[in-house]
Amino acid sequence: xxxxxxxxxxxxxxxxxGTMLTRFLPFLLFPENRALPPVITFLGRVLPPAMVALLxxxxxxNVSFSSASHGLPELIACAAVAALQRLFKNTLxxxxxxxxxxxxxxxTVFA
Amino acid sequence: MNTKLKxxxxxxxxxxxxxxxxxxxxxxxxxxxxxxxxxxxMQTKGYHVGWALLASACCFxxxxxxxxxxxxxxxxxxxxAFVMSLMVNARHIFYGISMLDKFKGLGRIxxxxxxxxxxxxxxxxxxxxxxxxxxxxxxxxxxSLLDYSYWLTGTALxxxxxxxxxxxxxxxxxxLTALFVVMLMEQWxxxxxxxxxxxxGAATALMLALFGPDRFVIPAMGLILVLLxxxxxxxxxxxxxxxxx
Numbered sequence: 001x002x003x004x005x006x007x008x009x010x011x012x013x014x015x016x017x018g019t020m021l022t023r024f025l026p027f028l029l030f031p032e033n034r035a036l037p038p039v040i041t042f043l044g045r046v047l048p049p050a051m052v053a054l055l056x057x058x059x060x061x062n063v064s065f066s067s068a069s070h071g072l073p074e075l076i077a078c079a080a081v082a083a084l085q086r087l088f089k090n091t092l093x094x095x096x097x098x099x100x101x102x103x104x105x106x107x108t109v110f111a
Numbered sequence: 112m113n114t115k116l117k118x119x120x121x122x123x124x125x126x127x128x129x130x131x132x133x134x135x136x137x138x139x140x141x142x143x144x145x146x147x148x149x150x151x152x153m154q155t156k157g158y159h160v161g162w163a164l165l166a167s168a169c170c171f172x173x174x175x176x177x178x179x180x181x182x183x184x185x186x187x188x189x190x191x192a193f194v195m196s197l198m199v200n201a202r203h204i205f206y207g208i209s210m211l212d213k214f215k216g217l218g219r220i221x222x223x224x225x226x227x228x229x230x231x232x233x234x235x236x237x238x239x240x241x242x243x244x245x246x247x248x249x250x251x252x253x254x255s256l257l258d259y260s261y262w263l264t265g266t267a268l269x270x271x272x273x274x275x276x277x278x279x280x281x282x283x284x285x286x287l288t289a290l291f292v293v294m295l296m297e298q299w300x301x302x303x304x305x306x307x308x309x310x311x312g313a314a315t316a317l318m319l320a321l322f323g324p325d326r327f328v329i330p331a332m333g334l335i336l337v338l339l340x341x342x343x344x345x346x347x348x349x350x351x352x353x354x355x356x
Contacts, residue, residue, distance in 0.1 A: 001165070001195070002183065002184050002185070003183055003187055004230075007187045008158075008162065008183060010187075010189045011179060011182050011183060011187075011189055012165060012169065012170065012179070013189075013191040014168050014190070014192040014193040014194075014196070015166075015170050015172070015179050015182075015192050015193070015196045015224075016169040016170045016196075017176060017193060017196075018192070018193045018195070018196030018197040018200065019170050019171075019172045019196045019203070020193070020226070021197060021226045022197060022200040022201055022202075022203035022204050022226055022354055023200075023203045023207060023225050023226065025204055025207065026204055026206075026207030026208045026211060027207060027211065027214070027221075030208065030211060036208060037226070037325050038231065038275055039133075039340070039343075040204075040341060041205075041262075041352070042339075042346075043201070043202065043339065044202065044204060044205035044208075044309060045350070045352065046201070046339050046346060046350070047198065047201045048201075048202050048298070049117075049304045049307050049308050049311070050308070050310075050311035050335050050339065051198055051311075052291060052295045052308070053295060053298075053307075053311040053312035053315065054306040054309075054311055054312070054314075054315045054331060054332070054335065055174070055178065055199070055294075056199075056288070056289045056291045056292060056295050056312065057290060057312050057315040057316050057319065058178070058181075058315065058328070059287055059288035059329075060288075060307050061235065061319055061324040061327070062324055070112070074280075074285075074288070076191045076290075077285055077288075077289070078288065078292050081288075081289045081298060082292060083342075084247075085245045085292075085293050085296055086296075090177055092140070092144050092145075092149065093173055093291065094289065094293055095148075095289040095290055096124050096144070096288055098285065098289040098292075099148075099180060099282070099285045099286045099289055100285065101280075102285035102288075103282035103283060103284045103285070104282075104288075105279070105282070105283040106281055106282040106335050107279055107282060
């Protein structure tokens with residue numbers, strides 16, 4: 001554990017608050033089924049793809065391309081996930097095999 | 112009289128449960144596997160199964176909970192965690208909006224339906240009406256409750272198994288990356304969303320380069336919002352609003 005128990009609880013509370021806000025907000029804001037501002041519907045449409053892209057980059061935040069393994073295990077495993085998903089279109093399979101390959105790479109080849 | 116009423120209510124609930132369960136079987140598979148991965152990952156970071164269950168019980172947000180693990184293993188930053196959970200889960204707002212009508216007048220159960228709203232329960236509940244004679248209220252209630260319980264069960268299993276199996280789990284975190292790569296591929300299928308993905312990815316990478324790995328999340332989200340709103344006319348043109356998404 002990097003954080004203290006209280007800090008951990010605070011992170012959980014922050015995430016729970018943010019998540020629950022997204023769930024309860026519409027029911028608090030639009031009790032009468034009022035029409036939504038168009039900018040809100042727009043963001044609702046475009047935020048999901050933008051956030052997925054952000055999250056992919058986020059996952060690479062601690063990968064160093066200049067030292068040690070040059071991010072090779074990450075890139076190889078990502079390519080494997082993409083190929084598996086293309087071939088079998090089974091999300092859980094792609095995640096499981098891709099993760100297994102990554103673990104194998106960082107524990108043996110790039111150890 | 113009282114017992115008769117109670118029996119009737121019990122029958123109503125069990126009919127709703129039996130109608131709801133088959134709809135949730137695919138979710139059972141997915142949530143168990145991902146829940147196990149989550150509980151296990153938490154275990155490898157030194158968090159007892161109780162912590163993982165606490166997070167699953169009060170957040171119930173699959174991908175965000177995986178992201179939260181990264182917040183637990185870096186510098187203490189609850190504000191970024193809060194903003195990140197808002198943005199990552201922003202889609203819930205639109206689920207909620209489309210369920211405003213369906214969840215009307217459901218009394219106390221409404222609270223739980225909102226609390227348990229997730230991609231999976233939304234996709235079932237928005238597209239499925241209960242069979243003839245089955246209470247809509249309890250039908251939705253059990254779909255949501257079952258989905259929630261699958262997630263908790265998976266989390267608990269993962270936490271317990273992770274504590275027992277003595278294998279080297281170095282690299283298990285990659286499950287998070289893999290999950291997002293698959294989600295990105297789903298977005299990539301839509302031609303009109305590709306430029307948007309690339310733009311948001313580039314904006315995030317730029318902020319990562321400028322602010323470093325511990326402080327880039329909020330600036331990246333700010334820049335993405337500015338870009339989305341700034342290019343709104345163009346985006347609307349390339350990706351016009353469909354009737355249903």
